[in-house]
Amino acid sequence: MPHKLDMKCGFFAIVGRPNVGKSTLLNTLIREKVSIISRKPNTTRTSVLGVYTNDKHQIIFIDTPGWQKKPVRVLDRYMNRFIDWSIEQVDCILMISDARSWQNDDKLLAESIARSPKPKVLIINKVDLLNDKSKLLKYVEHLMKQGMDFDDYIFISAKKKQYLDSLNDVLFSYCPAREFVYSETTKTDRSENFRICESIREKLLMFLGDELPYETCVVIEEYVKSKKISKINAVIYVERESQRHIILGKKGDLIKKISTKAREDLELLLGQKVYIRIWVKVSESWSNDREKLKLLGLKNN
Ligand SMILES: Nc1nc2c(ncn2[C@@H]2O[C@H](COP(=O)(O)OP(=O)(O)OP(=O)(O)O)[C@@H](O)[C@H]2O)c(=O)[nH]1
Ligand SMILES: [Mg+2]
Structure with missing residues (x-):
């Protein structure tokens, strides 16, 4: 256990439209499968908490259901509410998008989280599926033109575990000085x-x-x-x-x-x-x- 004064601990919400790889990223970062994954959109239905602890940092992630543009059923409305709730609880918002395309739903979600004063990081996932990596620069340029405003942009592959070091550095930089909330061995709050x-x-x-x-x-x-x-x-x-x-x-x-x-x-x-x-x-x-x-x-x- 580090000394109390050296401890840093941050809460991060993982949001994004369905199927972009939010739960895959959570499991990869905490090195245990606590959130289920599938090829189908709308896999995650409630918020799932995952905890990563190293010698100085504790990072608490909240995986959320895929954001629904037009919630129809009561279940969909609850799923969106879990996202709003999660955003309020955290120190930093991680929005995940798919490197292959930035869609209108991504833009709508980004605009909705822009109202929050919290720092926001865009994690552009699934870069392993892009043959032409020069497209990534264009991707960010396109976002800038649309007036999207994130504090950081990071490209990764959650499934292939690529480029995660730079992501970890960014996450550590957003952790405030705070005592650990969970024990060092805790991986999730779920029963x-x-x-x-x-x-x-x-x-x-x-x-x-x-x-x-x-x-x-x-x-x-x-x-x-x-x-x-x-x-x-x-x-x-x-x-x-x-x-x-x-x-x-x-x-x-x-x-x-x-x-x-x-x-x-x-x-x-x-x-x-x-x-x-x-x-x-x-x-x-x-x-x-x-x-x-x-x-x-x-x-x-
Ligand atoms: N090629 C590739 N596939 C990925 C990557 N990350 C996730 N996937 C795949 O994308 C699909 C959806 O992944 P999930 O982690 O369930 O996505 P999600 O955003 O949590 O989805 P919902 O819970 O439905 O909102 C799965 O088939 C994953 O294996 C990646 O970096 N590269
Ligand atoms: Mg999920």
């Missing part, structure tokens, strides 16, 4: 239950891709941990009977695959053998129902 549900949802996204109904949610009904084995009963909620059949697959094939993959991941997470049973149930219009969202833990007040 084991939450991480188990998220891990199952990640497998759903992995196997079903675009076929996965957006209105899907995972709840742990029972979790018993003994010395040698963890027993988990989980329920996947969907909104219609037809969606239930998609997830079960022919003769229950798909749910079997999902369970196996989830079990493998959970054994790593929990560090012991896992026995898991997953049911699929219908709960009509949960994604648009305040009370049900509260019950499912997706509403923060």
Whole structure:
């Protein structure tokens, strides 16, 4: 532990439109998978906190759901609210964009965070997908022409772990002198239950891709941990009977695959053998129902 007076500790919100790589960056920076990732937009649904600690600095990241331009469902509105809430809590805002294109939604989000007096860093991600790196200079010039105003611009690849040193230096420079908030071994504020549900949802996204109904949610009904084995009963909620059949697959094939993959991941997470049973149930219009969202833990007040 460094001396109190040498400690620096900062809160950083990670914001951006869906699918730009916010959760990938969080996991890369804290070197542990605390936030799930998928090819599909709208993977993250609530704010997830990740903590990185070295000998002098503690950096607390808040991963947020992808920003929704026009939230329609109650769930979408809550997701945007998590972003507003996160921005208020932090010392610095990290906005992530995709190096391949700066879209109108990026501009709208940048304009919305410009109202905050906090320092703002634009992290331009996925540079590994650009063959012509000279485009990066043009990218920033284009932003300047649009009047976008960030305190720093950094290009990285979160997935390939490229150019992260310069990012770390910038993050350290925005950490105020403050005692560490979390213990040196803490990686996230999220409970084991939450991480188990998220891990199952990640497998759903992995196997079903675009076929996965957006209105899907995972709840742990029972979790018993003994010395040698963890027993988990989980329920996947969907909104219609037809969606239930998609997830079960022919003769229950798909749910079997999902369970196996989830079990493998959970054994790593929990560090012991896992026995898991997953049911699929219908709960009509949960994604648009305040009370049900509260019950499912997706509403923060
Ligand atoms: N090639 C490449 N792919 C990346 C990079 N970073 C993330 N990805 C991929 O982009 C996809 C989306 O990543 P996520 O981390 O889930 O994105 P997100 O911004 O958290 O998405 P939402 O939670 O839906 O808002 C995944 O398929 C990642 O593997 C990168 O640096 N390079
Ligand atoms: Mg995410």
